[in-house]
Ligand SMILES: C[S@@+](CC[C@H](N)C(=O)[O-])C[C@H]1O[C@@H](n2cnc3c(N)ncnc32)[C@H](O)[C@@H]1O
Ligand SMILES: Nc1nc2[nH]cc(C(=O)O)c2c(=O)[nH]1
Ligand code: SF4
């Protein structure tokens with residue numbers, strides 16, 4: 001008889017601290033749709049669990065870690081390594097809720113570049129080839145996270161978010177790329193404001209969620 005693996009689930013706080021098991025919501029090979037690596041092939045690993053609570057979050061199904069099976073990282077890495085693109089994006093949910101050091105170590109040992117999408121609400125674990133910091137008003141970044149950011153990607157939901165974006169730009173390092181991304185449900189209204197803002201403040205770049213326009217994951 002064929003063996004089928006069954007995995008337990010756990011709340012955010014019950015996930016093993018050694019990073020050996022992670023609540024895996026989904027994983028898919030696609031094109032990075034946002035930010036500085038837009039257009040490049042990557043395997044996305046979406047971890048369950050988030051307590052930041054953005055009212056406009058486009059993956060609310062990820063929030064409850066208990067809905068997603070605790071999966072051995074060896075299994076995650078094995079599947080990732082089978083794809084031709086040698087870049088993995090760890091996202092969520094909020095991936096920094098968990099110890100990501102063993103996961104990134106195993107990925108890098110296989111020659112895979114490690115990318116993360118994080119709100120920065122928790123201290124950094126893991127070793128990152130590319131760190132996307134997307135700060136949120138609802139639970140602000142841990143101050144220790146700013147120096148790690150390769151890109152700062154601020155979601156603009158209303159006009160007051162431009163000022164908030166500038167406050168965060170002042171906290172990241174010199175070499176960090178700065179992106180303004182329209183909140184998806186308001187993109188029609190907000191994108192023209194971002195265009196004008198970037199024309200007047202050219203240290204910023206526009207980031208669109210291009211995967212949504214292409215209708216891919
Ligand atoms: C779903 S989040 C998961 C990673 C992490 N929790 C975070 O927020 O960075 C992935 C990216 O999508 C962005 N995002 C989420 N909902 C969005 C929306 N409605 N419109 C535009 N960007 C959104 C986030 O800011 C983040 O950069
Ligand atoms: N194609 C694609 N690009 C992405 N960039 C960041 C994403 C995320 O949800 O973290 C994402 C996503 O969900 N799909
Ligand atoms: S921090 Fe990320 S996953 Fe969590 S609610 Fe906000 S956008 Fe969604």
Ligand SMILES: [Mg+2]
Nearest residue numbers: 058059091217
């Ligand atoms: Mg997404």
